[in-house]
Amino acid sequence: MRPELTCDELLTTTRSVRRGLDLTRDVDLDVVKRCLSVALQAPNGANRQSWRWLVLTDPDLRAEVAAVYRRAFDDRNGPPPPSPPAPGDRPARMAADARELAAKLHRVPVLVIPCLELDTSELPAGSQASLWSSLLPAAWSYALAARTYGLVTAWTTVHLDREKEVARLLGLPPTVHQGALLPTAYGTRTRFRPGPRRPLEEVLHVDGWRGGTGVHHRTDRVGDRAHGRVRDEIPEEGRV
Numbered sequence: 568m569r570p571e572l573t574c575d576e577l578l579t580t581t582r583s584v585r586r587g588l589d590l591t592r593d594v595d596l597d598v599v600k601r602c603l604s605v606a607l608q609a610p611n612g613a614n615r616q617s618w619r620w621l622v623l624t625d626p627d628l629r630a631e632v633a634a635v636y637r638r639a640f641d642d643r644n645g646p647p648p649p650s651p652p653a654p655g656d657r658p659a660r661m662a663a664d665a666r667e668l669a670a671k672l673h674r675v676p677v678l679v680i681p682c683l684e685l686d687t688s689e690l691p692a693g694s695q696a697s698l699w700s701s702l703l704p705a706a707w708s709y710a711l712a713a714r715t716y717g718l719v720t721a722w723t724t725v726h727l728d729r730e731k732e733v734a735r736l737l738g739l740p741p742t743v744h745q746g747a748l749l750p751t752a753y754g755t756r757t758r759f760r761p762g763p764r765r766p767l768e769e770v771l772h773v774d775g776w777r778g779g780t781g782v783h784h785r786t787d788r789v790g791d792r793a794h795g796r797v798r799d800e801i802p803e804e805g806r807v
């Protein structure tokens with residue numbers, strides 16, 4: 568059954584789901600295709616639509632890609648800590664969840680790898696933002712659309728440390744560049760809460776950098792963060 572979600576709910580409660588994945592339930596390729604059709608309405612540079620969508624359903628292929636993901640994850644994170652995360656230790660909990668996802672990735676029924684096909688095998692110098700903006704909004708639309716079908720996804724990129732190995736497995740030409748890997752499965756639940764985020768006033772700058780209501784506060788906190796003092800409040804995004 569498709570969950571009924573308001574727009575706000577959809578946008579504020581679509582999480583990176585690593586634990587609540589129903590690994591026993593198949594995902595129909597047609598449903599994934601419907602979500603991808605939604606994604607194709609995202610903005611992209613000059614409407615060139617250089618995106619390419621690799622959808623992996625074959626168990627052997629998923630296992631091979633998952634093995635690369637795990638190697639990249641282990642290289643980056645080392646062995647697991649000796650004890651489970653203490654209650655309330657959010658970063659440690661997130662790291663443990665990420666490790667669990669890495670361990671079971673081969674069992675996730677669908678892996679979606681959004682890619683960009685460019686003219687060159689080297690990423691062009693210059694604005695990476697405008698380059699990747701022709702893919703990543705669409706990839707997020709896919710995650711949102713999937714949610715409306717009762718599916719859950721997790722945004723992951725750690726395999727990009729070994730991007731070429733995955734490219735070889737999938738037969739990607741050198742001009743195809745991977746942007747993420749989105750494990751996709753039915754969720755063991757369909758409702759989630761908003762995630763922990765800095766309040767808007769800490770990150771808002773109106774009419775220039777110095778126009779932020781919390782500019783000085785924010786700078787202090789970034790300094791604190793570098794020394795690990797606010798680690799329990801702010802998840803380190805982009806790292807696992």
Ligand SMILES: Cc1cc2nc3c(=O)[nH]c(=O)nc-3n(C[C@H](O)[C@H](O)[C@H](O)COP(=O)(O)O)c2cc1C
Nearest residue numbers: 582583665668722723724725762802804805806807
């Ligand atoms: C650029 C980027 C890279 C990420 N890479 C990974 C990853 O490789 N593995 C993983 O388990 N989660 C990864 N995440 C998920 C983040 O850790 C997650 O979004 C963050 O902890 C916030 O949780 P939430 O999305 O549930 O709110 C990534 C997210 C982003 C945006």
